[in-house]
Amino acid sequence: AQSVSQHNHHVILSEAASLELGCNYSYGGTVNLFWYVQYPGQHLQLLLKYFSGDPLVKGIKGFEAEFIKSKFSFNLRKPSVQWSDTAEYFCAVTPSNWAGNNRKLIWGLGTSLAVNP
Amino acid sequence: ETGVTQSPTHLIKTRGQQVTLRCSSQSGHNTVSWYQQALGQGPQFIFQYYREEENGRGNFPPRFSGLQFPNYSSELNVNALELDDSALYLCASSLILAGDLGDTQYFGPGTRLTVL
Numbered sequence: 686a687q688s689v690s691q692h693n694h695h696v697i698l699s700e701a702a703s704l705e706l707g708c709n710y711s712y713g714g715t716v717n718l719f720w721y722v723q724y725p726g727q728h729l730q731l732l733l734k735y736f737s738g739d740p741l742v743k744g745i746k747g748f749e750a751e752f753i754k755s756k757f758s759f760n761l762r763k764p765s766v767q768w769s770d771t772a773e774y775f776c777a778v779t780p781s782n783w784a785g786n787n788r789k790l791i792w793g794l795g796t797s798l799a800v801n802p
Numbered sequence: 803e804t805g806v807t808q809s810p811t812h813l814i815k816t817r818g819q820q821v822t823l824r825c826s827s828q829s830g831h832n833t834v835s836w837y838q839q840a841l842g843q844g845p846q847f848i849f850q851y852y853r854e855e856e857n858g859r860g861n862f863p864p865r866f867s868g869l870q871f872p873n874y875s876s877e878l879n880v881n882a883l884e885l886d887d888s889a890l891y892l893c894a895s896s897l898i899l900a901g902d903l904g905d906t907q908y909f910g911p912g913t914r915l916t917v918l
Binding site: 689717719721727728729730731734736737775777779781788789790791792793794795 | 833835837842843844845846847850852857858860892894898903904905906907908909910911912
């Protein structure tokens with residue numbers, strides 16, 4: 686069965702620290718990959734996505750992620766976090782073929798990031 | 803460009819009752835997906851509607867049903883509510899075009915359903 690695993694459930698960092706959140710998926714075919722963020726009291730927002738092409742993708746607010754196909758991974762990174770990055774981060778995957786149920790997003794459990802000022 | 807909106811924001815029901823949640827998709831989108839998010843969990847796919855037809859369903863019982871209207875807005879109906887149905891219900895809209903590599907889903911704020 687398809688699944689997404691986020692390794693870190695809770696992360697606490699100080700401002701200016703570097704961030705890397707792990708995401709691995711299990712699926713044998715080609716996939717589309719997403720990171721969403723949910724700031725306190727707000728709805729899910731798209732941070733970045735990968736469909737094809739350059740495996741290093743850049744998103745909003747200085748975030749980037751690298752797709753490593755051989756490792757089935759799509760880790761999220763930011764060189765220097767800010768207090769305003771405090772949020773819940775979700776990795777999600779969908780198989781990239783147009784067929785019935787395959788358009789659904791499969792989600793990780795999320796990583797709660799707290800950035801101390 | 804209008805974003806995804808959902809109503810109501812919060813809802814309290816008792817076991818056995820029925821509930822209807824509503825979603826207005828983002829302008830220009832033709833697909834609506836519904837997800838259930840329990841506390842501390844990632845969203846779970848309920849079903850998706852594309853051009854007014856169900857286009858995939860997750861592991862939810864038949865008492866979860868939906869509709870998509872010609873303007874691409876959507877409803878989620880849940881019959882015979884159970885305590886475990888208490889969750890945040892998320893609606894996401896996207897534009898699916900034949901031949902696309904994929905679609906990007908944009909989420910509404912959700913409806914918080916509490917079943918007592």
